[in-house]
Every structure is written in C-alpha cells, then in structure tokens.
Amino acid sequence: MSTEASGTVGMADWVEHTWDGKRYDEVTGPKQTTGGMTTTYRGDLEATGEMRFLMSYPDDASCRSTGYEVVTGTLAGRTGTFVLEHVGGFRDGVAEGTFTIVSAGGDLAGLTGTGTVRWHQTEPSRYTLDYDLA
Template sequence: MSTQATGPVEMKSWDEHTWDGKRYDEATGPKQTTGGMTTAYRGDLEGTGDMRFLMSYPDDDTCRSTGYEVVTGTLAGRTGTFVLEHVGGFRDGVAEGTFTIVSATGDLTGLTGEGTVRWAQGEPGRYTIDYDLS
C-alpha cells in the first residue's frame, strides 16, 4: 500500500543556457537549453534537491523538459538520498511535470514511487509523492 507525501517546494537557484552558452532568455524562438536547479522541499519530505535538465522550446512561451534530480533529506523519519527522473514542461505560466523514483540510498534504500510537481508563475511550488518504503 502506497503512502502519499505532499508539501511546498521552493526554487533556490536556476541556471539555464542554450547550447552555445547564451542565457535562455537572450535567445528567442525555437531553441534547446540545458541547465540546473536547486530546490528546498518542506512538508512530508524535508530536504534539498539538485537537478540537471534539458529543455526544448518550440517558441518563447512553451517548452518540454526532462532531467534527473538528486534529493537528500528525510522522508517518513528516514534519512538518505534518492534520484528522481523528471518529465514535464512549461505552458500558460505553469511549470509542471511527473517524476519517478529511480534509486535510493541510506535509510531510504528500497524507496519506490512516483509523483508530480507544479509551479504556477509567481507562486510557491507543490509536490506530491506516492511511495512505498520497505
């Protein structure tokens, strides 16, 4: 039986550039970018995340993204590190996506599950994780 964890997630840093090194917002029209983000999770998960991603923009207002995030923290009273595989995008002022837990270490070894994350522009983010922890 799965357990659900929820709470706010705060973006602490964001770094995104086109393949040729320009800031993502300095290039207009279709483009591809790579970057990184650090996050702070609160609520049922207390921890920090370090994510690397790839993004593809068909225009300046929408994109699709994929990436991996290493989360270090405490979930269900257990401390460790786990990796999330993200797929998502940005449209109409909202960044949202899904993720799958692909590995875990420490007291979180055996953690499996999936979840969602959503950031409306100018608002705090929210996450939901449905997980099993043996």
C-alpha cells in the same frame, strides 16, 4: 500499499543556457537548453535537491523538459538520498511535470514511487509523492 506525501517546493537557484552558452532568455524562437536548479522540499519530505535538465522550446512561451534530480533529506523519519527522473513542461506561466524515483540509498534504500510537481509564477509551488518504503 503506498503512502502519499505532499508539501511545498522552492527554487533556490536556476541556471539555463542554450547549447552555445547564451542565457536562455537571450535567444528567441525555437531553441534547446541545458541547466540546473537547487530545490528545497518542505512538508512530508524535508530535503534539498540538485537537478540537471534539458529543455526544448518550440517558441518563447512553452517548452518540454526532462532531467534528473538528486534529493537528500528525510522522509517518514528516515534520512537518505534518492534520484528522481523528471518529465514535464512549461506553458501559460505554469511549469508542471511528473517524476519517478529511480534509485535510493541510506535509510531510504528500497524507496520507490512516483509524483507530481507544479510551479506557478503567482502561487506556492507544490509536490505530491506516492511512495513505498520497505
């Protein structure tokens, strides 16, 4: 039986560049970028994350993304590290996506689950996580 966790997620750092090293916002039109961000999770999950991602923009107003994030913190009173695989995109001022736990260690060894994240430019960013912890 899975347990649901939820809370807010904040972005502490964001770096994104095109393949040739230009800032993502210096290039208009279709492009591909790579980057990283540092996140802070609050709520049922108290943790920090380091994410690396790839993004593909068909235009300046939207994109698709995929990436991996190493999350270190405490969930359900247990401390450890786990890796999330993210798939998502950005459109109309909202970045949202899904993620899957692909590995876990420390007191969180055996953690499995899936979740969602929604980043809105004018609202607090939120996550949900449905998980099982052996």
